[in-house]
Amino acid sequence: xxxxxxxxxxxxxxxxxxxxxxxxxxxxxxxxxxxxxxxxxxxxxxxxxxxxxxxxxxxxxxxxxxxxxxxxxxxxxxxxxxxxxxxxxxxxxxxxxxxxxxxxxxxxxxxxxxxxxxxxxxxxxxxxxxxxxxxxxxxxxxxxxxxxxxxxxxxxxxxxxxxxxxxxxxxxxxxx
Numbered sequence: 001x002x003x004x005x006x007x008x009x010x011x012x013x014x015x016x017x018x019x020x021x022x023x024x025x026x027x028x029x030x031x032x033x034x035x036x037x038x039x040x041x042x043x044x045x046x047x048x049x050x051x052x053x054x055x056x057x058x059x060x061x062x063x064x065x066x067x068x069x070x071x072x073x074x075x076x077x078x079x080x081x082x083x084x085x086x087x088x089x090x091x092x093x094x095x096x097x098x099x100x101x102x103x104x105x106x107x108x109x110x111x112x113x114x115x116x117x118x119x120x121x122x123x124x125x126x127x128x129x130x131x132x133x134x135x136x137x138x139x140x141x142x143x144x145x146x147x148x149x150x151x152x153x154x155x156x157x158x159x160x161x162x163x164x165x166x167x168x169x170x171x172x173x174x175x176x
Contacts, residue, residue, distance in 0.1 A: 016075070016114050016117075016118055017074070017075065017109075017110060017111055017114040018072050018073060018074060018075070018080075018111055018114045018115040018118065019072075019073045019074075019075060019118075020070040020071065020072060020073070020083065020115065020118055020119060020122070021070060021071050021073060022062065022069075022070060022071070023058060023061065023069055023070065023071045023082065024058075025055075025058070027071055027079055028054050028055065028058060030079050030102070031048075031054065031082065031102070032048065032051070032054055033102075034081075034100060034102030034103075035047050035048050035054075037102070039104070040100065040102055040104075043137060043140050043143065044098075044100050057069075061084070065088065065090070066086070066087065066088045066089075067084065067085065067086050067087075067088065068084065068085045068088070069082055069083070069084040069085075070082065070083055070084070070119065072101065072111070072112075072115040074106070074111075078103070079103075080101055080102065080103035080105075080106045080111060081099070081100050081101035081102050081103065081106070081111070081112070081115065082098075082099075082100055082102070083097070083098070083099045083100075083115055083116065083119045084097070084098040084099075085097060085098075085123065085129075085132070086098060088129070090128070092131075093128055093129050093130040093131060094129065094130070094131040094132070094133065095123075095129055095131075095132055095133075096132075096133055096134060096135075097116075097132050097133065097134040097172075098134070099112060099115070099116055099134075099143075099146075101115075107142070108142065112143070112146045113146045113149050113150055116146065116147070116150045117150055120132070120150060120151070120172065124174060129174070130173065130174040130175065131171060131172070131173055131174070132152075132171070132172040133155075133169065133170065133171045133172070134147065134152065134169075134170050134171075135158065135160075135167045135168070135169055135170075136167065136168050136170060137165060137166070137167060137168075138157065138165075138166035138167065138168050139166075144168060144170075147170050148170075150172070151172050152170040152171060152172045153170060153171060153172075153173075154168055154169070154170055155169045155170060155171045156168075156169040157169070
């Protein structure tokens with residue numbers, strides 16, 4: 001990561017409920033547990049099909065310019081989730097956002113919104129990205145409220161997958 005990235009990590013606002021930090025090997029067991037939790041994957045989808053997938057994802061997150069992933073921590077140092085930009089296109093100035101608060105003890109308390117605001121602040125400061133988009137299940141009202149509070153707007157409805165799940169496409173535009 002760049003020096004501006006490290007400056008952001010060092011200067012996170014202490015008034016936040018969450019802190020962001022790079023994920024490390026020690027976090028993978030927790031990330032794996034979230035990925036195997038049926039209630040979580042019902043909303044997020046299953047991300048990893050093997051331990052190798054998990055290790056490759058972490059390695060690629062630190063090496064590739066097309067993906068950034070950070071752990072979401074409480075101010076007391078507990079890993080409660082992750083936030084990620086994927087499919088970063090520097091040419092189109094866009095990226096896909098993925099957010100998961102995997103620790104259910106922290107659901108419905110504003111931790112996702114807090115982490116997302118901090119992450120967006122960093123992305124807008126440290127990059128030239130102008131458009132961040134995401135897909136969320138239409139019946140995931142908790143997540144939709146979080147994204148709307150953070151400035152994302154609904155842009156369309158998609159139908160996807162074998163189960164014909166309805167997905168809401170949401171976008172965050174730097175200039176809005």
